[in-house]
Amino acid sequence: MTRFARPAALALLALPLLAGCGGRGSVLTQRPQAPCPRVALIAEAVDLTRYRQGARPDLAAMEVDARMTGFGARCDYAPRDAGLDVTVQVELTAERGPAATGTTFDLPYVVGVTDESEGRVLNSGTDTLRVSFNGSERRTLARGEEMLVRIPGDVRRAAEKVVLIGFQLTPEQLAANRRRGVR
Template sequence: MLRRSHPYIGTFARACLPLSALVGLGGCGSMGLSAPTPTELALACPKVAIVRDLQTVTQFRPGAGRDLTDVESRAALVDYAGNCEYGSDGVTVNVNLFLVAERGPALQGSQAKYTYFVAMSKPGQDQPAIKTAFDTTVDFPAGKNRAGNREELNPRIPLPKDVNAKDWAIFIGFQLTPEQLEYNRKQLEQPVVK
């Protein structure tokens, strides 16, 4: 898999809602909105999904404190878009993944680092056949509390020519510690205030 990170600070990041509001947006990306041709129906793209429990990460400063003043940063995988290309020896899935981060009061410096993963599962299997982790850094410009990246991913599924990859699945999420996962799950249990 290849990955390049691109700062994504323009309209997307400026127009972002608070990260808590972005959680519901994961997985709204598309692998193509136009009507497929008969050939494309025969050779469709794998399913891509951002894992709900692993869609956000909150980083706290070292120590026992876990209130808002202890937050270094928060980030969310908010959307994706892309396509796939069939070749003679497999399928390349081109995914643009959008990550938005918010600086917390405890962050020292102007950067936050995150690790996310891409996992691929074969048809009929629950466990990933391949899982790769990637590190990325978000730079917060002076005076800005939000910034983001567009991550370009190109996972490749090795398949014989003309074998359909439509039943493969690609899962994306943050690589979390057990404590971060527990924090996310507690946040998801909170009622939404309107």
């Protein structure tokens, strides 16, 4: 074989091997894993304690005490190269207090996208997690529904943003959390 024929023959021998690489679902044709922005809980907003309306905030007046214990998050490319889609799901524990008159509580929370370099919130949305206690149950675990957060624009720049999660608190609840500190 000439020195030009040998590489051509090797290429022909490799064709059957390469035939398995094409087509649907092939590793060579799939997009790489989407990058993810940093996702975190807001330290001052992971606790929500609700008291009976008009009562002094003490243990006897507590209706529910909830704490965000974590979250699930996954990232994917938004359709039509519109940026990143971040799906988050909140996890929490809740305790029913002595002043509770019901077994179901709606706990509002917020998910925000921030730009740390500029120190500002770019977008935010709220949702409510419904917590239910069975019978005389005092403590429960709950997981929220998945919430989709789209970060528009260039994927690399979108991945540099930060997604923050916390309870939607009244000014009084936030002040109490700041006084108490992180538990």
